[in-house]
Amino acid sequence: MAADGERVAIVGAGLAGCLLAVLLGRRGIPVTVYERRPDPRIAGAERGRSINLAISARGLAALEQVGLRDQSLKQALPMHGRMVHPLPGAQNFQPYSADGERAINSISRAELNRSLLDTAEATPGVTLRFSQRVTGVDTEAGAILLEDAGAEPAGVVLAGDGAYSAVRRSMELDEDADFLEHGYKELTVPPRDGEFALDPDALHIWPRGTAMMIALPNLDRSFTCTLFWPKGDFGALDTPAKVTAHFERHYPDVAGLMPDLADDYELNPIGSLVTVRCRPWTRYGPGAKVALLGDAAHAIVPFFGQGANCAFEDCIEIDRCLAETGGDWGRALTLYQERRKANTDVIAEMALDNFVEMRDRVSSPVYRAKQAAAHALERRLAGRYVSRYELVxxxxxxxxEIPARIRRQNRALAGAVLGSAAVLGLGVRALLRRRR
Ligand code: FAD
Structure with a gap:
């Protein structure tokens, strides 16, 4: 039983659900995890849903807490920057950090999920139940509702059942699901002569205005590409010849590296991109307390590579709040929501903003000059000037805290520039003229 004697259920054995199960199991709290799908370690991945993730500092810090950081990094490939493929023009590399040393890590979501499932299964007190679709929670009676097996008692329900969460729907919250007009489709660049066909040390981007394609490297030396495009436009390429011609025209440096392009394009599904904003994340009834986490609470678009990183932070926060409240679930879950909501609201906006940056701005010479200037400042003012990308x-x-920090830095910088101008004897007007 839980710290205060409740029976604890986690809905969803995805990234967040598994990590939370491990954390609670280690705290001596028995949990049952209900997962809609069959065990993916046996059933394998769905076509076109392989998704490799960029895991960065936040995700790694969380994985470290359950001893999975090093193992995960062994399954990952570091990417030290973006390789931008403009049209026309030569590809150019843009390092992520001022010193060029820092990297985000490309890891297969399925592999990471498998490691977490293995760890959860090996944690005393954790029970995994597959092929169990949850349809809702009865907070009066204290039960979790299963599609095929009726109701089962649960006093605490932690819902990590993803962006289209059934638990969230059953809670009838104040909810807004904001779908992008863009969808996505996965494509593949296989190894060429046994080697990577593109530079494996980069996240590749083909910015094309309304469309964008990215590619992340895999351990088997292939790349998983994700094409983002307004959903209505995908259908225009309705024959293999049209697919090939489109890619040869718009993605000429990679089209020839995709031998299965036409099949992948035809057979892989179009995924949706949604930002979920809802409140509150908790509902307490006489029989059960419910809380949402991960994508179920705050799905975000993938353009800052933070959805999973952020979902992992939720798990760490729930665990921390339980420790701080001595295992009082009601207080712990309220505190968790208070601490996380403002953070997830901010990353949701930054992720949307980054879409414009990736599909448009990255190829502009002005953007590149600004990036170079920002990195120069970071080197010069180490620790005092840090870019938004680094902070995230x-x-x-x-x-x-990041937007306020960026504003403070920019103010200080503007002050310093004006100060130096005064020392050099330049009038403010003259300076402003020069800045224009
Ligand atoms: P999920 O991983 O979706 O897991 C939910 C689980 O619940 C699943 O196992 C599902 O089967 C199960 N489930 C669903 N409904 C039910 C039900 N009714 N009953 C029982 N079980 C149920 N994040 C990053 O950090 N970096 C990236 O680079 C990145 N790239 C991305 C690229 C794309 C194209 C997309 C779409 C997302 C990307 N993300 C990225 C986001 C990341 O995948 C998610 O934020 C993360 O998977 C959320 O984890 P979760 O556990 O909350 O949800």
Whole structure:
């Protein structure tokens, strides 16, 4: 039983559900995890849903807490920057950090999920139940509702059942699911002569205005590409010849590296991209307390590579709040929501903003000059000037503190520039004229 004697259920054995199960099991709290799918370690991945993730500082810090950091890094490939493929023009590499040393890590979501499932299964007190679709929670009676097996008692329900969460729907919250007009489709660049066909040390981006393709490397020396495009446009390529011609025209440096392009394009599904904003994340009834976490609470678009990183932070926060409240679930879950909501709101906006940056700005010479200037400042003012990308991807500073920190830095910088101008005897007007 839980710290205060409740029977604890986790819905969803995805990334967040598994990590939370491990954390609670280690705290001596028995949990049952209900997962809709069959065991993916036996059933394998669905076609076109392989998704490799960029895991960065936040995700790694969370994995470290359950001893999975090093193992995960062994299954990952570091990417030290973006390789931008403009049209026309030569590809150019843009390092993620000022010193060029820091990297985000490309890891297969399925592999990471398998490691977490193995760890959860090996944790005393954790029970995994597959092929169990949860349809809702009865907070009066204290029960979790299963599609095929009726109701089962549960006093605490922690819902990590993803962006389209059935538990969230059953809670009838104040909810807004904001779908992008863009969808995505996975494609593959296989190894060429046994080697990577593109530079494996980079996240590749083909910015094309309304469309964008990215590619992340895999351990088997292939790349998983993800094409983002307005959903209505995918259908225009309705024959293999049209697919090939489109890629040869718009993605000429990679089209020839995709021998299965036409099949992948035809057979792989189009995924949706949604930002979920809802409140509250908790519901307490006489029989059960419910809380949402991960994508179920705050699905975000993938353009900052933070959805899973952020979901892992939720798990760490729930565990921390339980410790701080002496295992009082009601207080712990309320505290968890208070601490996380502002952070997840901020990363949701930054992720949307980054879409424009990736599909448009990265190829502009002005953007590249600004990036170079920002990195020069970071080197010069080490620790005092840190870019937004670094703060998001290479630190664990709460997301909600990042915008204010960036504003403070920019103010200080503007002050310093004006100060030096005064020393040099330049009038403010003259300086502003020069800045224009
Ligand atoms: P999920 O991983 O979706 O897990 C939910 C689990 O619940 C699943 O196992 C599902 O089968 C189960 N489930 C669903 N409904 C039920 C039910 N009714 N009953 C029982 N079980 C149920 N994040 C990053 O950090 N970096 C990236 O680079 C990145 N890239 C991405 C690229 C794309 C194209 C997409 C779509 C997402 C990307 N993300 C990335 C986001 C990341 O995949 C998610 O944020 C992360 O998987 C969320 O974890 P979760 O456990 O909350 O949900």
């Amino acid at each position: 991807s290479f630190s664990t500073m709460p997301y909600a």
